[in-house]
Amino acid sequence: MQTKLPDAFLATRRGARAEEILRSCVHCGFCNATCPTYQLSGDELDGPRGRIYLIKELFEEQANEVRATVHLDRCLTCRACETTCPSGVSYGELAELARDKLGAHRGGSNGIVRRLLQWLVPHAARLRTILRLGRLVKPLLPQTLAKTLPKRISPARDWYAQQQATQRVLLLQGCAQQVMTGEVNEHLQKLLAAREVGVTTLREEQCCGSLKLHLGNESGALASIRHNVDAFYPLLADYAAIVSSASGCGVTVKDYGRLLAHDQDYAERAAAVAAHTVDVGEFLAAQDWAFTAAVAERRIAWQAPCTLQHGQGADGEVAELLVQAGYELVPVADEHLCCGSAGTYATLQPEWSQQLKANKLQALQAQNPDLIATANVGCQNHLETDAEVPVVHWVQLLA
């Protein structure tokens, strides 16, 4: 794609990278076929090709910013377009650059909600308190907001003690995960302890940075990321891996090397932390362990979160582990499509989010499964509000 970015912008790290990505797009449009929002609206500007064009205009200072903001805000950052693109266009990174330009500190009610989400979600204690209050006043809340409340709230749990073990891993707690689905890591810790793997969590762990990145607050995200690098890096030699059971966190931590590549003080350590990080599916698949099915319900609809399948390319490991354990994975149509959760999307784009959820549940439940299994707290919380069968994290299905 031809570009005419201003010289001053091109001279910056962001500008050079934006031009590189923009030029890698040949405008073929293959990506539109797998874009969930393009499928909903049929509008070129709600698909990746149109959004890339809008971003180009934005960086060339030619864009109608209001129009660009509307269509970029509708993007889930699911990265299905990256999986489809034959030219290897890094759409997610380009969207990140564009969102940073549009600014985290927007005005109006949208800006207030965005600031509130950044104040709230990365802090587990705050989030737990507000969600409890929200559940108390749920009947009084607008339907769209009430729909985003989780079915249960996990209590604050003791930090896991470091154990004597044949190997040890650092386990990411995740800010939303420890509040909404804290039982997942409890189960994982027991699963690993039974195989002599010691689990440690760090009190110093902060939000992985994904929420602020999605909301266009790169500097805020990088502050958390640097904090996490400082906390995790000195421990790498003592731990086999940093393990994430929330694919939305894992995909971001795996990206720390790229995100801090420009920072001389952090680049090397951030890359080491990223290289040490694995999804729990990758970790378990690499072990020589046998698992058995944990529940009588054996027919599972597997929902691979976008952050696992498009972001990490690690959904196949999970499917294989579940089948090896004795589960039957029922066929699911359009597996590549996002469920509509997508971080804060369910709050900021409720109508589109609910429509995507309805479509996803129809596909997941078409074969009458006993359970739906997923790999990320956001998808689990989002889907279970309307699912007809229980929605669980797949780790809970292994015994």
Ligand code: SF4
């Ligand atoms: S992002 Fe990839 S698939 Fe989409 S238009 Fe550009 S080159 Fe084609």
Ligand code: SF4
């Ligand atoms: S990230 Fe997802 S929603 Fe956004 S343009 Fe790509 S496929 Fe569409």
